[in-house]
Amino acid sequence: MSKVLYLAHTECDGTLHKSALETLTAAKALAEGLGGELAVGIIGADVAAAADSVAGCGAKIYGVSGPDFADARYASDLAAAEAVATACGAEIVVAPATSRFSRALPGLAVRLGGRVDTHLSGLAVADGQPVARRWFYRQRMEGTLTRSERPWVLTLDSGIAEPFAGAGSAEVEALTVDVSGVRTKVAGLECPSEDQQTIRPDARVLLVAGAGWTKKQADGAVHVDVAEETILNFLNATKSSLGSSKSLVDISGEGNAVISFLTHMHQVGQTGASPRHAKGLSTCCHGEEPHVVGWRFISERRAINTDAGCGWAQGKCDVLYVGDAFEIMKKVNEMLG
Amino acid sequence: MSEFHIVVCGSIVPDPLQTLAPVEAPTGWSLKNEMMLPAVLDPWAGHALYEAANLAKKHPGSRVWLVSLAPKAKLQQVMMAVSQKAPFELVVADGSASGFTDSHETARVLAETIKGIAGLETSKMLLFGGWQSASRGSGAVMQMVGEMLGVSEQFQGVDKLTVHDDGAIEVKERIEGGSYQNSLVDGAPAVFGWATGELPEPPNNPQIGMQNMQKNMPALMQAKPADLSGTTMKLASVAVPQQRRETRVVKDAPVDEMAREIVEWLKS
Numbered sequence: 001m002s003k004v005l006y007l008a009h010t011e012c013d014g015t016l017h018k019s020a021l022e023t024l025t026a027a028k029a030l031a032e033g034l035g036g037e038l039a040v041g042i043i044g045a046d047v048a049a050a051a052d053s054v055a056g057c058g059a060k061i062y063g064v065s066g067p068d069f070a071d072a073r074y075a076s077d078l079a080a081a082e083a084v085a086t087a088c089g090a091e092i093v094v095a096p097a098t099s100r101f102s103r104a105l106p107g108l109a110v111r112l113g114g115r116v117d118t119h120l121s122g123l124a125v126a127d128g129q130p131v132a133r134r135w136f137y138r139q140r141m142e143g144t145l146t147r148s149e150r151p152w153v154l155t156l157d158s159g160i161a162e163p164f165a166g167a168g169s170a171e172v173e174a175l176t177v178d179v180s181g182v183r184t185k186v187a188g189l190e191c192p193s194e195d196q197q198t199i200r201p202d203a204r205v206l207l208v209a210g211a212g213w214t215k216k217q218a219d220g221a222v223h224v225d226v227a228e229e230t231i232l233n234f235l236n237a238t239k240s241s242l243g244s245s246k247s248l249v250d251i252s253g254e255g256n257a258v259i260s261f262l263t264h265m266h267q268v269g270q271t272g273a274s275p276r277h278a279k280g281l282s283t284c285c286h287g288e289e290p291h292v293v294g295w296r297f298i299s300e301r302r303a304i305n306t307d308a309g310c311g312w313a314q315g316k317c318d319v320l321y322v323g324d325a326f327e328i329m330k331k332v333n334e335m336l337g
Numbered sequence: 338m339s340e341f342h343i344v345v346c347g348s349i350v351p352d353p354l355q356t357l358a359p360v361e362a363p364t365g366w367s368l369k370n371e372m373m374l375p376a377v378l379d380p381w382a383g384h385a386l387y388e389a390a391n392l393a394k395k396h397p398g399s400r401v402w403l404v405s406l407a408p409k410a411k412l413q414q415v416m417m418a419v420s421q422k423a424p425f426e427l428v429v430a431d432g433s434a435s436g437f438t439d440s441h442e443t444a445r446v447l448a449e450t451i452k453g454i455a456g457l458e459t460s461k462m463l464l465f466g467g468w469q470s471a472s473r474g475s476g477a478v479m480q481m482v483g484e485m486l487g488v489s490e491q492f493q494g495v496d497k498l499t500v501h502d503d504g505a506i507e508v509k510e511r512i513e514g515g516s517y518q519n520s521l522v523d524g525a526p527a528v529f530g531w532a533t534g535e536l537p538e539p540p541n542n543p544q545i546g547m548q549n550m551q552k553n554m555p556a557l558m559q560a561k562p563a564d565l566s567g568t569t570m571k572l573a574s575v576a577v578p579q580q581r582r583e584t585r586v587v588k589d590a591p592v593d594e595m596a597r598e599i600v601e602w603l604k605s
Contacts, residue, residue: 072518074480074491099512103493106440106477110484115441115570118475136436136575137350138471140357143366143437143575147568183523184490187507190517199515205603238603264496264533265515279603301582302602304595308586315581319602321595322588331596336603 002036005090010044021163033125041084045070056166114151212284268294347382381467390423421546432563436472444481468530483528
């Protein structure tokens with residue numbers, strides 16, 4: 001009988017992130033589909049509340065907790081994950097592809113003598129075997145894969161299942177893990193304030209800003225100050241997340257005018273992020289497939305562009321507004337109040 | 338002042354502007370006309386290489402190796418350009434750079450290749466690479482190479498690295514929501530999967546290019562074939578999404594009308 005281990009880590013407040021709860025739904029379905037047994041492992045400073053929040057899944061719960069496990073750190077997270085996987089004899093390990101686990105869990109596959117596949121976009125059972133789905137070449141193509149090596153460590157991207165709901169009172173088997181030899185100390189986090197934050201993974205809307213915002217406008221002049229104000233006003237009014245095309249990020253290295261709050265972390269597309277949002281509005285974007293993959297996972301898409309034939313728009317979005325984004329977005333902001 | 342032995346893992350990927358299509362052959366999945374596609378150094382591995390060269394410059398006595406698993410003929414073409422960017426010693430494993438290979442096998446070949454580098458001192462080793470490739474995009478290879486080499490101080494999504502006078506290394510890693518995590522490791526050995534870093538692409542320097550290629554051509558010629566066959570991974574299907582949306586084009590409409598429609602959509 002397959003033993004499926006669901007691994008999660010707590011957030012700063014001791015809870016589990018939505019993506020972790022989605023992964024539990026997928027792990028539970030996998031265990032049921034394989035006719036196997038589900039186990040749960042939780043890592044964090046204090047895992048009690050998180051364990052209670054998933055107690056309804058009916059699985060045995062293992063915990064590794066304490067101050068050493070409060071922060072994301074490769075060596076301590078890996079040691080904790082190894083302890084849980086070994087304790088429960090996991091054949092398949094399923095975990096959310098958070099930055100914390102994306103850092104640590106590939107190493108778990110080596111420690112356990114297994115294999116790893118990451119950033120899955122789907123997980124199912126076919127002919128009694130787990131079948132994983134993931135993207136290749138930066139979201140350009142999607143494949144399905146199987147393998148017989150065990151243990152098999154899998155990390156899942158968000159959005160592939162409904163978040164698990166089933167709180168209760170959990171009994172946690174606490175595991176002791178020695179991490180006294182770890183040479184890394186976490187000094188802290190640098191988080192933008194709520195007012196300054198422009199990357200919001202949980203936002204409903206993604207605004208994509210393209211290079212057109214920094215190009216000469218109809219009057220022959222560049223209006224980056226106006227562009228910045230317009231974009232920020234929209235973000236503040238809608239609490240949207242901001243993405244940018246590669247070209248807009250790259251011009252910072254070419255000595256051209258830049259939008260001051262855009263960094264490489266905003267970049268979506270071929271060498272950037274592929275965020276998941278319910279709606280996406282692209283403005284002043286141009287370019288073909290490599291950039292457009294940046295909104296592969298945006299459900300409803302609209303675009304504003306002066307070029308009706310723009311590759312970002314035709315066939316890629318639901319509605320294209322052919323016009324000046326400066327004028328249209330200014331009016332949008334006025335209407336949003 | 339610390340002296341580092343910096344090993345950069347980096348391979349080649351198709352130029353991002355190319356149209357990519359998967360094809361299935363008896364040997365497995367590959368890209369259509371893969372050997373004909375123009376290739377570039379994997380972007381995040383490129384950032385790792387430039388950061389490595391910069392760090393080595395600041396720390397006299399340091400050395401930089403670029404370890405690459407790639408078809409050597411294709412790699413040679415890419416190296417003609419990359420060699421002009423920064424000084425490094427090339428170490429080649431001649432094998433597939435495909436995104437469809439098993440990340441574990443890629444890691445194993447890289448780890449074995451690194452173990453064979455003459456003069457590499459593990460106690461001084463900083464293992465660099467991209468935090469993800471633009472081919473497989475697993476974000477898993479560097480961690481596995483590190484584990485296989487016994488290095489368990491690891492960082493991913495690195496944008497900045499500062500070496501203190503006592504040899505401790507301050508690291509800035511990307512995490513969710515545009516935030517960073519800052520950490521301090523007491524020194525080498527350690528693994529760093531780079532994101533974009535902070536350096537622009539260096540300008541071409543033909544003199545460095547000549548020096549590099551004199552050293553590195555023999556490495557290309559002598560590259561040993563890499564065996565990536567130790568996997569049971571089977572790709573049942575690979576496909577480019579064909580979904581094409583019916584785009585409604587709103588043209589010649591007043592700005593107010595377009596804005597109103599957008600606002601209604603945003604609020605719905």
